[in-house]
Amino acid sequence: MKIVDARVIVCCPGRNFVTLKLTTEDGLTGVGDATLNGRELAVASYLEDHVVPLVIGRDARRVEDTWHSLYKGAYWRRGPVTMTAIAAVDTALWDIAGKALGVPVHRLLGGRARDGVLVYGHASGADVDEAVRAAERYVALGYHAVRAQAGVPGLAASYGVGRGDLSYEPAERGLPPEERWSTEKYLTSVPRLFARLREALGPDIHLLHDAHHRLTPIEAARLGKALEPYHLFWLEDPVPAELQDGFRLIRQHTTTPLAVGEVFSSIHDCQTLITEQLIDYIRTTVVHAGGITHLRRIAHLAELYHVRTGSHGATDLSPVCMAAALHFDISVHNFGIQEYMRHSADTDRVFPHAYRFADGMLDPGEAPGLGVDIDEALAAEFPYQRAYLPITRKLDGTIHSW
Ligand code: EZ4
Numbered sequence: 014m015k016i017v018d019a020r021v022i023v024c025c026p027g028r029n030f031v032t033l034k035l036t037t038e039d040g041l042t043g044v045g046d047a048t049l050n051g052r053e054l055a056v057a058s059y060l061e062d063h064v065v066p067l068v069i070g071r072d073a074r075r076v077e078d079t080w081h082s083l084y085k086g087a088y089w090r091r092g093p094v095t096m097t098a099i100a101a102v103d104t105a106l107w108d109i110a111g112k113a114l115g116v117p118v119h120r121l122l123g124g125r126a127r128d129g130v131l132v133y134g135h136a137s138g139a140d141v142d143e144a145v146r147a148a149e150r151y152v153a154l155g156y157h158a159v160r161a162q163a164g165v166p167g168l169a170a171s172y173g174v175g176r177g178d179l180s181y182e183p184a185e186r187g188l189p190p191e192e193r194w195s196t197e198k199y200l201t202s203v204p205r206l207f208a209r210l211r212e213a214l215g216p217d218i219h220l221l222h223d224a225h226h227r228l229t230p231i232e233a234a235r236l237g238k239a240l241e242p243y244h245l246f247w248l249e250d251p252v253p254a255e256l257q258d259g260f261r262l263i264r265q266h267t268t269t270p271l272a273v274g275e276v277f278s279s280i281h282d283c284q285t286l287i288t289e290q291l292i293d294y295i296r297t298t299v300v301h302a303g304g305i306t307h308l309r310r311i312a313h314l315a316e317l318y319h320v321r322t323g324s325h326g327a328t329d330l331s332p333v334c335m336a337a338a339l340h341f342d343i344s345v346h347n348f349g350i351q352e353y354m355r356h357s358a359d360t361d362r363v364f365p366h367a368y369r370f371a372d373g374m375l376d377p378g379e380a381p382g383l384g385v386d387i388d389e390a391l392a393a394e395f396p397y398q399r400a401y402l403p404i405t406r407k408l409d410g411t412i413h414s415w
């Protein structure tokens with residue numbers, strides 16, 4: 014079953030997406046997400062200039078062999094651009110494998126291990142009152158889990174706070190906007206938000222929060238302790254994770270569960286955090302961590318150490334990634350939760366998909382393959398637009414992690 018065509022499709026139905034579409038000699042197609050927010054064209058070039066010539070003529074059935082040939086064959090290993098490109102090929106091959114056998118991909122991964130995929134939505138507001146109202150709207154929509162972010166008094170813009178209360182899209186057209194940051198103001202405001210949320214929503218709704226890599230370990234420890242009375246499902250990205258020793262310090266101080274990994278691209282980025290049980294949830298996802306093949310390897314390692322999965326699922330991960338994530342989520346034993354930010358109506362039209370939301374859960378459906386496609390004619394109506402994530406400075410002008 015030879016691959017005869019490989020196309021890289023870049024489109025912007027509200028935000029930029031890069032999609033790889035493979036076609037086999039018998040006319041089957043498979044899709045893979047290759048979107049790396051703010052650096053999209055680097056992956057498009059990696060695929061077009063260096064990977065497409067290697068996959069034309071390969072046997073589409075050899076998923077594992079193709080993964081290792083692209084990983085080991087590049088000599089230069091890991092990194093988000095390489096691993097996103099490999100993920101796109103891997104995801105498209107799983108899609109083709111399912112279609113060739115007439116089964117959904119989750120059947121090939123061991124079948125359904127649960128009834129549905131628990132997801133969390135993003136509630137945000139300019140202040141605590143608005144954020145609480147947004148969280149209540151999610152509960153009314155049927156969500157059992159809600160991530161909450163509120164504007165920090167004294168700061169003009171805050172990570173995670175969108176224009177409406179049900180959506181948040183950080184990438185801006187043109188050059189990167191600059192925001193200001195104060196750890197002191199942030200640490201004072203977050204516990205107040207969660208005190209109000211527990212009061213409003215009661216004990217059963219899962220509450221999550223993303224610190225977005227902005228704290229030092231001792232600051233994160235203070236936040237984790239302050240949030241203990243509100244029993245969060247997780248505190249995400251408390252510190253930048255390049256220095257993983259930082260997590261040991263946080264762990265010594267707080268029982269608030271920790272989640273990390275949306276910027277990781279390989280099992281080697283997670284190994285210490287998992288094997289030393291320094292985290293509770295690993296957030297690597299299909300598109301940025303080498304595809305379904307590599308994500309399963311990470312999950313299986315994590316399973317041995319009581320670490321569960323909690324894949325990244327913001328709007329910059331296309332519906333192709335979301336579909337692949339759901340086949341993974343429903344089949345892997347140590348699944349925890351899946352992030353779910355609803356895509357725009359234009360994005361949903363460009364990427365028709367079988368997955369459906371009901372009662373706080375997503376379901377990948379039973380369509381053969383991944384159950385997702387790209388409408389290329391429609392995608393062509395939304396050409397690429399330059400966009401960047403914001404840059405953050407402290408109040409005195411020093412660059413800080415965004
Ligand atoms: O900032 O996906 O948990 N979700 C997040 C996201 C990320 C964006 C970066 O492209 O942290 O909002």
Ligand code: CO
Nearest residue numbers: 223249250275
């Ligand atoms: Co995050």
